[in-house]
Amino acid sequence: MTDLSHIRNFAIIAHIDHGKSTLADRLIQICGGLSTREMQEQVLDSMDIERERGITIKAQTVRLTYKAKDGETYILNLMDTPGHVDFAYEVSRSLAACEGSLLVVDASQGVEAQTLANVYQAIENNHEIVPVLNKVDLPAAEPERVRAQIEEVIGIDASEAIEISAKTGLGVADVLEALVKHLPPPEGDATLSLKALLVDSWYDPYLGVVILLRLREGVIKKGMKIRMMATGGTYNVDRVGVFTPKNVEVSSLGPGEIGFITAGIKHVADCQVGDTLTEDRNPTAEALSGFKPSVPVVFCGLFPIDAGEYDDLKESLSRLRLNDSSFEFEAETSAALGFGFRCGFLGLLHLEIVQERLEREFNLDLITTAPSVVYRVHLTDGTMLELHNPADLPDPVKIDHIEEPWIKATILVPDEYLGAILQLCTDRRGEQIDLTYAGNRAMAVYLLPLNEVVFDFYDRLKSISKGYASFDYDMDDYREGNLVKVSVLVNAEPVDALSFISHADRSESRGRVICERLKELIPRQLFKIPIQAAIGGRVIARETISAMRKDVTAKCYGGDITRKKKLLEKQKKGKKKMRQFGKVEIPQSAFIQALKTSED
Amino acid sequence: MRSHSSGISLYVHWPFCLAKCPYCDFNSHVADTIDHPAWRRALLTALDHFAIREETGAGEKYLTSIFFGGGTPSLIDPATVAALIERAGDHWKIDANIEITLEANPTSVEAGRLTDFFAAGVNRASLGIQSLDDAALKFLGREHSAAEALKALETAKRIFPRISFDLIYGRPDETIKGWRGELSQALDLATDHLSLYQLTIEKGTPFYTRDRDIGLGLPGENSAADLYEMTLEMTALAGLPAYEISNHARPGFEARHNLDIWRGGDYMGIGPGAHGRLTGQKARLATLQISNPANWLAQVEERGHGGVPETSLSKEETLHELLLTGLRLTDGIEATHFCSLTGLTLKAALDDRRLERLTTGGFLIFDKAGLRTTDQGRLCLNTVLGELVG
Numbered sequence: 001m002t003d004l005s006h007i008r009n010f011a012i013i014a015h016i017d018h019g020k021s022t023l024a025d026r027l028i029q030i031c032g033g034l035s036t037r038e039m040q041e042q043v044l045d046s047m048d049i050e051r052e053r054g055i056t057i058k059a060q061t062v063r064l065t066y067k068a069k070d071g072e073t074y075i076l077n078l079m080d081t082p083g084h085v086d087f088a089y090e091v092s093r094s095l096a097a098c099e100g101s102l103l104v105v106d107a108s109q110g111v112e113a114q115t116l117a118n119v120y121q122a123i124e125n126n127h128e129i130v131p132v133l134n135k136v137d138l139p140a141a142e143p144e145r146v147r148a149q150i151e152e153v154i155g156i157d158a159s160e161a162i163e164i165s166a167k168t169g170l171g172v173a174d175v176l177e178a179l180v181k182h183l184p185p186p187e188g189d190a191t192l193s194l195k196a197l198l199v200d201s202w203y204d205p206y207l208g209v210v211i212l213l214r215l216r217e218g219v220i221k222k223g224m225k226i227r228m229m230a231t232g233g234t235y236n237v238d239r240v241g242v243f244t245p246k247n248v249e250v251s252s253l254g255p256g257e258i259g260f261i262t263a264g265i266k267h268v269a270d271c272q273v274g275d276t277l278t279e280d281r282n283p284t285a286e287a288l289s290g291f292k293p294s295v296p297v298v299f300c301g302l303f304p305i306d307a308g309e310y311d312d313l314k315e316s317l318s319r320l321r322l323n324d325s326s327f328e329f330e331a332e333t334s335a336a337l338g339f340g341f342r343c344g345f346l347g348l349l350h351l352e353i354v355q356e357r358l359e360r361e362f363n364l365d366l367i368t369t370a371p372s373v374v375y376r377v378h379l380t381d382g383t384m385l386e387l388h389n390p391a392d393l394p395d396p397v398k399i400d401h402i403e404e405p406w407i408k409a410t411i412l413v414p415d416e417y418l419g420a421i422l423q424l425c426t427d428r429r430g431e432q433i434d435l436t437y438a439g440n441r442a443m444a445v446y447l448l449p450l451n452e453v454v455f456d457f458y459d460r461l462k463s464i465s466k467g468y469a470s471f472d473y474d475m476d477d478y479r480e481g482n483l484v485k486v487s488v489l490v491n492a493e494p495v496d497a498l499s500f501i502s503h504a505d506r507s508e509s510r511g512r513v514i515c516e517r518l519k520e521l522i523p524r525q526l527f528k529i530p531i532q533a534a535i536g537g538r539v540i541a542r543e544t545i546s547a548m549r550k551d552v553t554a555k556c557y558g559g560d561i562t563r564k565k566k567l568l569e570k571q572k573k574g575k576k577k578m579r580q581f582g583k584v585e586i587p588q589s590a591f592i593q594a595l596k597t598s599e600d
Numbered sequence: 601m602r603s604h605s606s607g608i609s610l611y612v613h614w615p616f617c618l619a620k621c622p623y624c625d626f627n628s629h630v631a632d633t634i635d636h637p638a639w640r641r642a643l644l645t646a647l648d649h650f651a652i653r654e655e656t657g658a659g660e661k662y663l664t665s666i667f668f669g670g671g672t673p674s675l676i677d678p679a680t681v682a683a684l685i686e687r688a689g690d691h692w693k694i695d696a697n698i699e700i701t702l703e704a705n706p707t708s709v710e711a712g713r714l715t716d717f718f719a720a721g722v723n724r725a726s727l728g729i730q731s732l733d734d735a736a737l738k739f740l741g742r743e744h745s746a747a748e749a750l751k752a753l754e755t756a757k758r759i760f761p762r763i764s765f766d767l768i769y770g771r772p773d774e775t776i777k778g779w780r781g782e783l784s785q786a787l788d789l790a791t792d793h794l795s796l797y798q799l800t801i802e803k804g805t806p807f808y809t810r811d812r813d814i815g816l817g818l819p820g821e822n823s824a825a826d827l828y829e830m831t832l833e834m835t836a837l838a839g840l841p842a843y844e845i846s847n848h849a850r851p852g853f854e855a856r857h858n859l860d861i862w863r864g865g866d867y868m869g870i871g872p873g874a875h876g877r878l879t880g881q882k883a884r885l886a887t888l889q890i891s892n893p894a895n896w897l898a899q900v901e902e903r904g905h906g907g908v909p910e911t912s913l914s915k916e917e918t919l920h921e922l923l924l925t926g927l928r929l930t931d932g933i934e935a936t937h938f939c940s941l942t943g944l945t946l947k948a949a950l951d952d953r954r955l956e957r958l959t960t961g962g963f964l965i966f967d968k969a970g971l972r973t974t975d976q977g978r979l980c981l982n983t984v985l986g987e988l989v990g
Contacts, residue, residue, distance in 0.1 A: 561925060
């Protein structure tokens with residue numbers, strides 16, 4: 001247990017690539033948390049995918065021991081947080097466990113949209129913010145301009161922003177000193193009954209279910225019987241410890257401290273993030289306010305390319321969910337793609353990451369259907385249906401109206417690309433709320449239908465701005481929209497996996513794009529194949545794949561016969577991957593490609 | 601298994617060429633020196649080995665055709681050809697109308713040996729003319745000029761009662777007009793048989809690499825189909841209609857050797873890489889010889905045969921082979937013939953639903969006489985086969 005005045009708890013807020021993980025590495029190194037041999041880049045990002053993509057997905061925590069210039073030794077608890085909007089929920093948990101934040105901004109890039117969202121959240125949590133300008137050693141660094149931008153855009157004093165290079169270590173010691181000097185120590189009374197915030201939990205192959213805690217009041221020790229106030233579960237604490245970042249057991253944790261416990265808990269699902277832990281025989285009177293649960297907003301179908309991998313996919317999804325309760329899945333059947341699952345995610349990056357982890361960690365080949373949002377379908381009988389899959393849309397005559405989710409998007413973009421970005425927002429039915437300038441960067445705030453954003457908004461944004469625009473969003477509200485379901489028909493039969501819901505005004509162009517794309521992807525066959533996009537019985541776009549004209553081997557003597565025969569037998573095996581549409585068979589790969597290719 | 605007839609054919613593979621053509625993926629090699637007497641002995645030994653097998657019916661069956669293919673068989677020592685023909689006659693009864701074909705390159709040197717081959721017993725020559733255009737011959741990597749080819753053809757016509765020659769079309773940037781001119785010239789020259797192949801890019805050939813890396817500018821599917829359809833029309837008008845995808849003949853002058861193979865007949869294959877099919881007691885057998893010439897020669901000398909372990913074809917494989925060769929023929933597969941080979945009727949062997957889809961679609965004709973492709977079906981045969989049994 002450490003004296004409160006010698007504890008500082010802080011989070012790091014930064015945009016992707018602005019150097020958060022590198023700075024964390026330096027801090028750990030200076031404070032001697034790991035030996036040189038144990039050090040590797042991005043030590044806190046334990047997943048391969050985090051290291052490769054340079055992003056943090058799961059929040060991590062590390063206890064640093066720092067001897068300050070005043071001669072005193074301080075305990076600094078660092079919460080490393082994800083930078084991406086999809087993981088905003090993880091960010092909010094981390095922020096709630098700290099009293100201050102380091103705001104890390106790339107001195108050449110400036111403030112980005114996601115940074116903005118997170119720093120506002122920190123301010124709401126009454127955090128003391130310590131601004132840090134990273135990468136000042138780079139030739140393109142403009143610390144003065146970025147300093148001004150922080151003041152203008154975020155509205156905090158940046159005059160004392162620390163100039164550092166996390167890469168070379170320049171100025172990093174000053175960061176530690178500033179944390180001690182500027183951040184308030186936590187408050188709390190060790191003599192009161194235990195009151196601790198359940199920040200996160202996960203399954204560790206060696207330790208079992210691990211709970212990350214922030215203590216508010218009281219003390220937690222090994223052997224104590226604890227109770228989770230929301231779920232009512234009671235457990236005996238069998239291990240108390242901290243991460244340095246290695247896990248190290250300690251005798252107890254007191255107010256203001258961040259650490260972990262294990263308590264013979266079987267399932268991660270038994271640990272509700274945001275719950276309050278207390279002592280079973282001496283409970284605290286009032287629970288902490290907790291967090292609102294995260295809700296999936298983007299859905300898509302995941303199908304194994306090889307139908308034989310269905311059970312593996314199911315098992316893998318269950319295992320991933322052990323450590324990521326923010327996504328959900330249920331069985332789904334598609335005529336075009338076979339058996340699979342409808343899965344819900346926090347956003348597009350989350351979707352991409354889960355998909356990539358399934359393919360990489362579990363060796364599965366997957367098909368992902370076009371992402372869709374959750375529609376509220378109000379039926380004529382007065383009931384409301386939450387629609388996760390366009391294919392499940394009821395008969396139009398039973399529908400009174402449909403509501404779709406809208407988001408509030410913040411886009412930061414250099415001046416020169418602003419016109420094109422505003423046009424993009426308008427094309428996507430956006431409504432401008434605010435447009436301000438800071439230096440040569442503009443900040444546009446728009447209300448946009450999420451449906452238009454999951455389609456390909458982010459890709460377009462990046463390509464229009466040559467990668468310079470950054471984007472962040474919050475869920476806003478549901479609004480009624482003139483929405484229609486567009487079905488895609490191949491040889492007059494609907495391909496469920498390709499149907500989508502769109503605003504009536506945009507349905508025709510989107511329908512045309514998918515028809516054209518399929519025309520290119522489906523190989524010519526003996527029979528001509530019509531491809532149509534339709535709303536109900538009304539065809540809105542049409543293409544025809546003309547019949548094959550020639551496919552024959554010129555020579556067939558001796559050895560050619562054996563070769564041709566083998567080809568035929570291979571073809572037979574390939575049949576498994578064909579889907580029947582009337583009298584034509586379409587290779588599953590055509591649908592996979594149609595789903596993969598994003599619109600230009 | 602029942603054998604369809606009392607006949608059998610022999611294929612002899614000569615694996616050497618003076619130069620390798622950039623489109624060719626056949627088992628051919630360029631060798632500095634060839635020990636002709638050794639090759640003669642080895643081919644004879646390989647032939648003797650087939651003769652002692654029960655399935656080949658030595659002493660009972662009629663030998664209906666011999667085909668010397670390659671490589672460049674016109675480079676074989678005529679004495680070897682003579683010896684093989686003579687030895688075959690020792691083992692099998694010789695059909696009165698036996699067809700003995702030898703593939704020859706139309707260079708002046710090889711034309712000079714044609715008389716010797718005729719004397720050895722060859723009665724049909726198949727000349728690899730490939731093109732009547734010098735630029736095209738150069739592109740195809742051939743050793744002869746168009747003028748030389750015409751001369752060789754003339755010589756061959758004087759010597760052999762039956763002549764065929766090969767042309768390759770569908771070359772880069774070839775136009776309908778260009779091919780029409782070349783083909784009508786060829787039809788004027790042709791006597792009884794023509795093989796007209798569309799250029800195919802095979803993996804492992806120099807053309808394959810060139811096409812992949814820089815593109816050869818080959819005709820697309822539509823142009824290739826146009827060229828093919830025009831070829832069908834012109835050859836039919838000239839009295840040499842297609843009896844197979846790429847083979848044209850005056851009726852009655854079809855290449856008997858290949859026709860037998862396409863109809864599912866038995867044949868022995870000797871020489872490096874040669875394939876064979878024999879009707880065994882329980883199943884149809886696929887034989888194959890070692891493909892590397894030196895290894896083949898060494899094994900024959902050491903063990904008395906050039907074969908690798910042979911495989912028994914399953915009923916399904918046998919059916920697939922019959923379909924994929926039989927449907928190449930204009931006449932298709934004869935119902936009773938199919939029955940005698942497989943013990944099944946065509947109807948029982950095929951899937952009703954698939955068959956119907958292809959007949960109503962205009963790709964196949966199925967009637968009492970048998971099963972055959974329409975012109976359209978033949979042009980898309982690979983896909984049709986896939987739809988039928990794939």
